[in-house]
Amino acid sequence: MNDERLGFHFDVDGTNFTSAGQASVEVKKNLRQIGISPEIIRKVSIAMYEGEINMVIHAGGGTADVYVSENCVEIVLRDEGPGIANVDLAMQEGFSTAPDNIRSLGFGAGMGLPNMKRYTDEMKIETQLGKGTCITMRVFF
Amino acid sequence: MKINVIKELLEGRVLCGEDHLDRDVYSACGSDMMSDVLAYVKDQAVLLTGLVNSQVIRTAEMMDMVCIVFVRSKQPTKEMIELADECGMVMLTTDLRMYEACGRLFTNGLTGYGESHE
Numbered sequence: 001m002n003d004e005r006l007g008f009h010f011d012v013d014g015t016n017f018t019s020a021g022q023a024s025v026e027v028k029k030n031l032r033q034i035g036i037s038p039e040i041i042r043k044v045s046i047a048m049y050e051g052e053i054n055m056v057i058h059a060g061g062g063t064a065d066v067y068v069s070e071n072c073v074e075i076v077l078r079d080e081g082p083g084i085a086n087v088d089l090a091m092q093e094g095f096s097t098a099p100d101n102i103r104s105l106g107f108g109a110g111m112g113l114p115n116m117k118r119y120t121d122e123m124k125i126e127t128q129l130g131k132g133t134c135i136t137m138r139v140f141f
Numbered sequence: 142m143k144i145n146v147i148k149e150l151l152e153g154r155v156l157c158g159e160d161h162l163d164r165d166v167y168s169a170c171g172s173d174m175m176s177d178v179l180a181y182v183k184d185q186a187v188l189l190t191g192l193v194n195s196q197v198i199r200t201a202e203m204m205d206m207v208c209i210v211f212v213r214s215k216q217p218t219k220e221m222i223e224l225a226d227e228c229g230m231v232m233l234t235t236d237l238r239m240y241e242a243c244g245r246l247f248t249n250g251l252t253g254y255g256e257s258h259e
Contacts, residue, residue: 017196018195018196021199024199025199028203049179049203106173106174106176107175107176109177111176111177111179118180
């Protein structure tokens with residue numbers, strides 16, 4: 001851990017789909033205030049938003065930490081959900097285990113994880129069935 | 142195209158953002174699937190959708206969009222209108238269906254250019 005990094009911490013409420021995305025909105029505001037470029041902000045906030053939605057749909061919520069260092073913005077999403085059974089499959093566009101009611105809300109098309117990868121420069125998924133998932137993403141300046 | 146022209150072409154009603162109707166926008170997209178909007182949309186300022194929930198506004202906000210048009214007479218809740226208003230967005234609703242609404246805007250010069258097709 002680099003102590004000089006600027007960090008933001010959020011708890012993601014897993015019980016309320018309506019409020020999902022609030023942390024991403026806050027991050028967007030915070031990054032704008034400290035003068036990060038709009039293109040970087042856009043990538044970070046979209047990737048984090050997809051992650052937040054995933055945590056609400058699949059894992060009953062979790063935590064989100066965003067760190068700003070000299071060369072990148074790092075997003076760490078942690079949950080204690082069921083874990084991802086097959087990461088390769090989950091990374092395929094169109095593969096989804098989301099229930100039908102989520103699709104009627106405009107999500108669950110199997111684009112979440114692929115989108116997170118698309119908008120970030122690095123993405124690492126650590127997952128354990130029955131224990132949870134930790135996703136670390138980096139967007140470089 | 143001014144948002145005001147969009148309102149005229151779609152015979153729309155303004156739900157919030159009346160003060161921003163003179164803003165210029167250069168492209169638009171139409172979708173009910175927010176995951177697709179997040180995946181494929183780039184630099185579009187207007188979202189036409191038949192989906193009504195707060196994630197529509199959050200998605201538009203993430204994509205830096207400035208105007209949301211609800212098709213098929215969809216009516217967002219008071220909370221959604223307040224959320225969009227806080228974000229400085231214009232929100233319209235039209236009785237037109239998605240195909241007709243997109244067609245009218247496209248044939249009048251508001252294209253969907255800017256989508257990423259890598």
